[in-house]
Amino acid sequence: MTTLDPKPAKAEGRKDPWSQLLNKVGKHQDREAYHALFEHFGPQIKYYAMANGLASHAEELVQEVFVSIWRRSCLYDWRKAAASTWIFTIARNQRIDMLRKMQRSSAEMLVETEDLWQIPGDNEDEPVTSLHRLMSERRIRESLSHLPEEQVTVIAKVYMENKSHQMVADELNIPLGTVKSRVRLALNKLKVILQDQNV
């Protein structure tokens, strides 16, 4: 390649090995790349299942997530989401799906989990704003280490243990308002959300 000045977004994308691997799976059904993704994300997803109360179905969830990754990888576009973000949303949806299927018959499922919870990049008309998206994950990772423990704990319970803000408040024995303010402080510091529109 002779281009002297690759676009920053592209350069950033190249630095993320997981997105490259996922891209190979999508484009070429590359099994080596798929295996590398399994070794990296499999243990994370298994922990996720155990943390949120699906311990006895943890391996099943990992399998469902990876089968889904394989099937959907042709839709993956690294410019729309980093691989880890994309895989997180698949794990989340498979968890929800598993719980829904345990609770009711398929005849009762009028809408699919994916009709309710979107996988990033599925929306075709979505503009490609790769720089912003890829940057945000790196920025989150960097600034997370500077957050007070109490804020990280609350966010971890929401994302990993799938507890509502109210449940987190009950468990930590602190007021709901305190949980919400910890989350808001954290999101502000992570610059995840610059400002709510409707305050």
Next chain:
Amino acid sequence: MTRHHPDSLTLMEYSAGNLSEPHALCIRLHLDKCPHCRSRVDTLDSLGAVMMEEQPKVNVSESMFDSILSRIDSEPAGEPVQPAPPRISALQKLLGENLNELPWKRQLGDVSVLDISEKFPGQSEQVVLQKLAAGGKAPAHTHRGNETTIVLQGAFADQNGVFNQWDFVVLNEQDEHKPVAVGCEDCITLSVLSAPVKLTGRFTRLLNPFIR
């Protein structure tokens, strides 16, 4: 009170996958039409990915990978997900093509309602569609508990502004308003009521956000 867009905390609960199905539906319908909030959710999804990465890891075995491979090999070859299948929205799946032709039940004056809670089996919330006839007014009312509403068709206005199609609003007992349907279409909204409501007597509680 939340108006026009969901707040960050609600979007975080959505991104984490912690909302009930009817609440998730309200968020999803809004996201489909709001690039601003979609980009907020993309960022929150990245936060989820980073949180997952920061947690302890639990060993997975090679034999598990082998069974995954045999599953993908047992599927009909060359039949991965089709890129961009024509998507039927959740709303169409639930309610069909034409919202105006649903079996509406006339309530008071300009207001009709339709309870669709049974479309969400196993969920504790009450889910209600409401229709305010074009140009119609609803009586002044307040709200009990949190009620999440999304505008599906038309628009309504109250003293706080105009709510257009796909706008998102959460109202509670402090929010008294007197909505009016604006524009030339009937205004149709979908509301999720957190606690099931007991209907009592002939002059039952009528529904939000229009009337109670």
